[in-house]
Each structure stands twice: as structure tokens, then as C-alpha cells.
Amino acid sequence: MDRTHSRTMPTREQLRIWRDHIETTEALRARLAGRLSSESTLSSGDYQVLLALTEAPRHSMRSSELAALIGWERSRLSHHLGRMQKRGLIRRQPCADGAHGVDVIATEEGREEFRAGSVPHLRAVRELFLDALTPEQLAQVEAISAAVRRHLGLDEDAVGR
């Protein structure tokens, strides 16, 4: 590779860009979470879970599949499902089809909350993020994310890459 730059420390300028990037993205995430919970009783995590479940057959999914699909650790999902269950958004029941797993099921109430939160959430993504950028910038965001993901070795598993 012979990269000349990798042995030196970041410059002030580079660090500033890094910090701005992280802080801005964090602020964006927080704003979006705020919008979501002001329009529905859901958090971002609840939304991700319910998004996956409502799109699944019978609004239901194996716990481990769900974790893989949304990219969460198992224990994180387990804790989160506990909280959601307490609020009546989902149910859990021993896996119907033989094996030794757990089926997670979105309740009617959970699906209702999801529907109620969905449109405002998508609108917020547009208003807070997409509207801030030109189409060229959005394409740049895509390329930059891809470069970082590749660099970090995410997306390893995908087949054809």
C-alpha cells in the first residue's frame, strides 16, 4: 500500500472535520428520535423492531433472525423486547415450528403505533436530512458510507462483492 500519510497524526483540520462529522450525525440522530417520540410513543429502537416485524409474514419472526436483520446484539434485543413487551407492543412465545427458539410477534397495538409513527418519521428524515443536501451531496454521502464500511470490513458476509 505504501501510504505516506498513515504514519503521521491527524492535523488540526482533519480532527475538526472528524469531530464535526460525529457531532452533526449525533445531533441528527437525536433530532430524529425526538420527532419520532413526539408523534408516537415509539423510540427509534421500537421503530426498527416494528418495521421488521410488520413486514414479516404473520407480523412475527424468530428472535435471532430479527437480531440479524436489524444488526443488533442478541442481548440488546432481548432487553429491548422486554421493555416493548411490558408496554404491550410485542408478544413472545416459544417457537411454533418445532425447534428451540422464540417467536416475536407485533401485537395489534404495536402495529397501530407503528402505522401512526411511520409517516411522521419518514417526513422527519426528509425534512431534517434529505432536504439539507443537494442530490450530488447525497450521492457523496452514499459513496463515503460505502468507503468507510469497506474500510472497516463491514459487509464482509455479502456474497458477490
Next chain:
Amino acid sequence: MDRTHSRTMPTREQLRIWRDHIETTEALRARLAGRLSSESTLSSGDYQVLLALTEAPRHSMRSSELAALIGWERSRLSHHLGRMQKRGLIRRQPCADGAHGVDVIATEEGREEFRAGSVPHLRAVRELFLDALTPEQLAQVEAISAAVRRHLGLDEDAVGR
């Protein structure tokens, strides 16, 4: 404003870019935090606090100044300082100069940990983030962050803008 695009929902493609962006940045943050705590006993939060304090005169700062400088809510800082104090990284003492505040002081141990973590941390920023991008992309990141910050109304207070 008459923006033609603001009344429609995001496309699938736009949503994908959004999610990739958020997830990638989050993964980056997590990786960096992991590197930091594997090289020193510090978390990212500890690092930010100690960075501000070690650069301040007498390694000390009013609690409220500190919160403003690193952009944290007061209560968040208070909780965090409690944890750092328990580990001996900082001390707190009633404000020396008259008024009714609290001085936060980096202990010798805190400064030592900061020094130990600093170089590996900066190296990790380079390796995980800066090395992933071309100079053009880094400039794009800067412009994109600026656009989003402007759009969200951050940076409001700055004088001359």
C-alpha cells in the same frame, strides 16, 4: 421556499442512503470507543472531558463552562463527573473565585490517563476514518456536515456567520 420535493416521502433509495449513513457512523463511533478503551481505561466521554480540562489553565474549569465547551447537558456532565470522580480522574471543589459554582479539576492520574490514551486515540481516528477517504471525500464530509448543521440551526450563536 416552494420546494417541490418536500411534500413527498423519501424514496427507497434515499432511505437506504440514510440508514447506511447512520449505521456506518454509529459503527465508526463504536469502533473508536473500543480502540480507546482497549488502550487506556478511558471512555470517549472521559476523553472529551479530560481533553478540555488538560488544555485549560490549572487543568481546571467551571462545571458550566465545561458543559458548554463540549456541548453536553448539565445533568449529563454531572452524572459523568460523578463516575470519573469515583475513579479518581477528576476532583470537584466549590468555586475558588467567589461565586457559587464548582471547579472541576483533572487529577494527576486523570492527566496521566489522558496522555496515555491520546496518541492511540488520534491514531485510531486516522486509521479508522481518515485513511478510508480520499482528500476530496474528506472535503465533501466537511461540506456535508456544514450543510446539515446549518439546516438544523446548530451554530446559531456564533457571531459573524
Next chain:
DNA sequence: ACCGTCGTATTGACGTGTCAATACCGATGC
């Protein structure tokens, strides 16, 4: 039948973050 072991899900301890309520103190008005 018994013992490891692997995969799945949960749990407990703890660090982290937010929000609302509180404690504290100095200044201001009566």
C-alpha cells in the same frame, strides 16, 4: 443412559443518556 458442547435466549451488573424535580445560593423588591 451420560457427558460435553453448541446454539439460542435471557439475565445481572454496570456505564451511559435524558427529563423532571430538587437543592442551593446570591440578588432583588417589598
Next chain:
DNA sequence: GCATCGGTATTGACACGTCAATACGACGGT
């Protein structure tokens, strides 16, 4: 002097996340 108000810092309750430890059923070897 005393009530009240404003700014400062803390606290408690709770949501969220990670890590390590645990439970427990299925499976393979003996």
C-alpha cells in the same frame, strides 16, 4: 428581614447498550 426569582449543580427515575455469566434444549460420541 424575608419572599421570591434566576442561575448553578445535583439527584432520581428511567430508557438504552455492552459484556460476561447463565439456563436450557438439541445433538453427537461413548
